[in-house]
Amino acid sequence: MTLLPIALLGAVAGLDVVSFPQAMISRPIVAATVGGAFAGNAGAGLLVGAAVELIALETLPVGASRYPEWGSASVVAGALAAGAPPGSPGPVPMTILAALATAWVGGWSMIALRKWNAVRARAHLADLERGSATTVNALQLWGLTADLARGAALTIISYSALRPVVDAAAVHWRVDARTSRALVVGAAAAVAVAAVWKVFHWAPLSRMLFGAGLIGGVALVVWS
Amino acid sequence: MVVTGGGAAPVPLSPGTRIGIFTRLFAIQASWNYELLMGIGIGFCVEPALRSLPGGPDGPRYHEALARQCRYFNAHPYLASVAVGALARTELDGVPGDRIERFRTALCGPLGSVGDRLVWAGWLPVCSLLALAVYGLGGGPLRVVATFLLAYNAGHLALRIWGLQAGWKHGMRVATALSSRVFRDGPAYLARAGALLAGIALPVALARVIGPGQGRGPLAGVLVATAVGSITLVRMHGRAEGWRIALGVLAAFVLYATVLRHG
Numbered sequence A: 001m002t003l004l005p006i007a008l009l010g011a012v013a014g015l016d017v018v019s020f021p022q023a024m025i026s027r028p029i030v031a032a033t034v035g036g037a038f039a040g041n042a043g044a045g046l047l048v049g050a051a052v053e054l055i056a057l058e059t060l061p062v063g064a065s066r067y068p069e070w071g072s073a074s075v076v077a078g079a080l081a082a083g084a085p086p087g088s089p090g091p092v093p094m095t096i097l098a099a100l101a102t103a104w105v106g107g108w109s110m111i112a113l114r115k116w117n118a119v120r121a122r123a124h125l126a127d128l129e130r131g132s133a134t135t136v137n138a139l140q141l142w143g144l145t146a147d148l149a150r151g152a153a154l155t156i157i158s159y160s161a162l163r164p165v166v167d168a169a170a171v172h173w174r175v176d177a178r179t180s181r182a183l184v185v186g187a188a189a190a191v192a193v194a195a196v197w198k199v200f201h202w203a204p205l206s207r208m209l210f211g212a213g214l215i216g217g218v219a220l221v222v223w224s
Numbered sequence B: 001m002v003v004t005g006g007g008a009a010p011v012p013l014s015p016g017t018r019i020g021i022f023t024r025l026f027a028i029q030a031s032w033n034y035e036l037l038m039g040i041g042i043g044f045c046v047e048p049a050l051r052s053l054p055g056g057p058d059g060p061r062y063h064e065a066l067a068r069q070c071r072y073f074n075a076h077p078y079l080a081s082v083a084v085g086a087l088a089r090t091e092l093d094g095v096p097g098d099r100i101e102r103f104r105t106a107l108c109g110p111l112g113s114v115g116d117r118l119v120w121a122g123w124l125p126v127c128s129l130l131a132l133a134v135y136g137l138g139g140g141p142l143r144v145v146a147t148f149l150l151a152y153n154a155g156h157l158a159l160r161i162w163g164l165q166a167g168w169k170h171g172m173r174v175a176t177a178l179s180s181r182v183f184r185d186g187p188a189y190l191a192r193a194g195a196l197l198a199g200i201a202l203p204v205a206l207a208r209v210i211g212p213g214q215g216r217g218p219l220a221g222v223l224v225a226t227a228v229g230s231i232t233l234v235r236m237h238g239r240a241e242g243w244r245i246a247l248g249v250l251a252a253f254v255l256y257a258t259v260l261r262h263g
Helices: A003-018 A028-038 A042-056 A070-082 A091-123 A125-129 A133-172 A177-200 A206-223 B015-025 B039-050 B060-069 B080-092 B097-136 B141-173 B181-210 B217-235 B242-260
Strands: none
Touching: A003 A028, A003 A070, A003 A091, A003 A133, A028 A042, A028 A070, A028 B097, A028 B141, A042 A070, A042 A091, A042 A177, A042 B097, A042 B141, A042 B181, A042 B242, A070 A091, A070 A133, A091 A125, A091 A133, A091 A177, A091 B242, A125 A133, A133 B039, A133 B242, A177 A206, A177 B097, A177 B181, A177 B217, A177 B242, A206 B181, B015 B039, B015 B080, B015 B141, B039 B060, B039 B080, B060 B080, B060 B097, B080 B097, B080 B141, B097 B141, B097 B181, B181 B217
């Protein structure tokens, strides 16, 4: 039974996104790899995690902005990839799609939780204005617990719903491995390059350094 | 600990209290919401220091200070440690409440924008790209995960520790700490390092995701698709998010590969 440890991992990764401790164990390259390890194949989780990490470079968790919840989503994707039937090229695109879809839903669930936190804070406003430490601790504990439960529920629902879909896609996949991988990588790379441009292009010399790095990186690929 | 500077009277703060405040910093956003933002979290983190106020945790000054610290506040979560240290200091120094309120309001903007540029748009993508480079160069799961977590959290923890100490040390004059070169020039250095790393990491990571034995044909196609796709995204100037477009493209491809082509 792998669902319980995966659910716990998804809960912890979901909690890490905002509430506690923001050590970025929720980043796709970490969470998907560990999710894959929990399901018995860390390498499969790492492959999916690297692809999703490229896409996640675009979304910065800035303040009150709305962004996808990559933590639980990456755990789900890593576990799905690790448990997929071997030999089919379908699971890689499917699990990355699963990560993006789950991250989208997860983002909405975070917004709902923040609204719920606001409702609870408003209900206890008089106690907060009296300086009640008990109320402060209770609201903090509530927030942590609710976020943990949110991540666990999201992981369980997403993994349970998508496990048979990924398995079925693996059986019915009709596009060769080269094309399947190339499409996934092309989509992820386009988002990643645009993200890198958006984040770094303002700094002096950054374009030249990117070009120099690109020459080195392509040379490494060609020679390896 | 006895500190000097920042206020009229040095205030002792026990190691236990300092550890208590520091550990609470990791949960500063636990009750984050759209009305008070991280206000309750600031109160939660400052609270151990407030117990040292005259009258202790049952006294009126404690309750008055805690109520004040739980009001609306926003900052970058790591740099909020600066605010926590400085606000704890001002409360224990006996600064009048209205001055603390104004100081608190003034802290929000700089601590948010400096942290966002330094961490979310600097340190985090640099560490991600470093991990992707390690992956692309053949690193296994443990090495990739360890590289990312150790690198990222070295900066993360250093920032939280420094922030709490600087805030406590400088109190209401904490702006001097924020004018350090790390905050002024750090984002530019990180952006340059990130650009260089991105140039190396992207092709090697992409080649590994494509996998061995697939030839160089897919990589050439991917490079062309990447150039076209990324230029399109950049020219859209944020009117559409890339991850949503990727979601749509992948969904359409999965549909084609499993249903349409199958039929």
